[in-house]
Amino acid sequence: MSVIVFSSLLFATSIAAGLLGALTGLGGGVVIVPVLVLLFGVDIRYAIGASLVSVIATSSGAAVAYVREGLSNIRIGMFLEVATTLGALLGAYLTAKISGHWIAIIFGVVLLYSALSSFRQWSSNAPAGQVNPLAQRLELSGTYPGPNGPVSYTAERVPLGFGIMFGAGTLSGLLGIGSGAVKVLAMDQAMKLPFKVSTTTSNFMIGVTAAASAGIYLSRGYIDPTLAMPVMLGVLAGSLFGTHILVKTKVKTLRYMFAFVIIVLGIEMMYSGITGKI
Amino acid sequence: MSQPTDQEVDISVAGMLRFGITLAAIVVFAGGVLYLRHPWSPTPNYTHFRAEGPELSTISGIFSGLLHLCPKSIIQFGLLLLIATPVARVVFCVIGFARQRNRLYVLVSSIVLLVLIYSLSKGG
Numbered sequence: 076m077s078v079i080v081f082s083s084l085l086f087a088t089s090i091a092a093g094l095l096g097a098l099t100g101l102g103g104g105v106v107i108v109p110v111l112v113l114l115f116g117v118d119i120r121y122a123i124g125a126s127l128v129s130v131i132a133t134s135s136g137a138a139v140a141y142v143r144e145g146l147s148n149i150r151i152g153m154f155l156e157v158a159t160t161l162g163a164l165l166g167a168y169l170t171a172k173i174s175g176h177w178i179a180i181i182f183g184v185v186l187l188y189s190a191l192s193s194f195r196q197w198s199s200n201a202p203a204g205q206v207n208p209l210a211q212r213l214e215l216s217g218t219y220p221g222p223n224g225p226v227s228y229t230a231e232r233v234p235l236g237f238g239i240m241f242g243a244g245t246l247s248g249l250l251g252i253g254s255g256a257v258k259v260l261a262m263d264q265a266m267k268l269p270f271k272v273s274t275t276t277s278n279f280m281i282g283v284t285a286a287a288s289a290g291i292y293l294s295r296g297y298i299d300p301t302l303a304m305p306v307m308l309g310v311l312a313g314s315l316f317g318t319h320i321l322v323k324t325k326v327k328t329l330r331y332m333f334a335f336v337i338i339v340l341g342i343e344m345m346y347s348g349i350t351g352k353i
Numbered sequence: 354m355s356q357p358t359d360q361e362v363d364i365s366v367a368g369m370l371r372f373g374i375t376l377a378a379i380v381v382f383a384g385g386v387l388y389l390r391h392p393w394s395p396t397p398n399y400t401h402f403r404a405e406g407p408e409l410s411t412i413s414g415i416f417s418g419l420l421h422l423c424p425k426s427i428i429q430f431g432l433l434l435l436i437a438t439p440v441a442r443v444v445f446c447v448i449g450f451a452r453q454r455n456r457l458y459v460l461v462s463s464i465v466l467l468v469l470i471y472s473l474s475k476g477g
Binding site for chain 1: 366382401443457458472
């Protein structure tokens with residue numbers, strides 16, 4: 076295949092991944108690695124490198140839109156980034172130690188989890204009555220614009236949330252993904268933050284987390300420019316377009332379809348990992 | 354100098370992010386156009402992993418390739434700009450917290466910055 080055909084196919088696929096990722100809120104990065112590995116026959120390490128740079132691009136691109144709404148919490152994000160960046164360093168080191176089979180199997184499990192978590196109805200956390208001393212000392216509180224004026228909130232179970240975030244960072248560094256689903260789990264379920272605050276703060280954090288493993292990926296030679304170029308440009312274009320049309324489209328059916336695609340890819344990744352094809 | 358609110362820090366950060374992403378995308382695109390100037394040459398083999406050489410995996414290597422306008426080096430430089438964008442975001446946060454006189458969060462964001470610098474120094 077000539078470079079122009081290969082790059083165009085990859086670019087078109089990445090636009091679709093970025094668009095669907097933004098529309099469904101599942102993130103485009105999560106499908107890039109399995110698509111590159113299973114459809115394009117790319118080695119999993121190159122795929123992880125290309126995916127990671129596209130994750131940085133979409134996270135920073137989307138953050139611009141969210142910040143204007145005043146929903147993300149910069150202090151909670153920064154505090155938890157201590158956990159995710161340290162986790163990302165660990166993950167990036169593990170990528171070199173663990174065989175491709177195991178990375179594929181772990182990837183499959185994470186894909187299944189991401190898809191299933193999109194079906195769950197996340198609780199709308201009621202503002203907590205009691206004061207959490209640790210959260211107060213760390214200033215892990217804020218307000219977001221609600222229908223009847225600003226709503227205030229404070230984080231709970233801070234150590235648990237911090238621990239899950241370390242795990243999210245490790246997965247991000249190991250698999251070259253944003254692991255937004257796990258980050259939202261830590262903030263929404265563990266720390267009982269409002270859902271909108273969780274998702275937007277998570278998005279804000281993804282770029283910094285990914286940057287922490289990107290340096291190590293680069294030095295290991297995982298980032299191939301000719302592969303990363305169409306992927307990064309495609310995912311970025313798709314996700315920017317997706318965030319713009321987000322408000323106008325009904326996404327429920329689309330989300331089910333995309334989740335189904337992710338489940339199929341997850342099973343295929345696990346199967347390929349177990350049978351030694353990857 | 355008045356102390357900025359969280360929202361004001363956020364907005365200055367958002368502007369910087371937009372700038373970083375746009376610049377990185379333009380550089381990667383320019384490198385991509387140069388790379389595809391021989392559109393019918395065969396696609397490199399990505400099936401077997403062969404770590405990129407120092408010219409594409411170290412910052413000094415990328416810069417020296419950039420001087421020769423090597424397409425791959427230009428793309429890689431664009432990707433470096435992309436990686437630098439979240440790092441710059443953290444630097445902005447350190448400054449923003451310092452202006453808010455929030456010592457705790459100057460410390461927290463400095464730790465994050467040190468981790469990022471450590472990772473990037475591996476590619477140096």
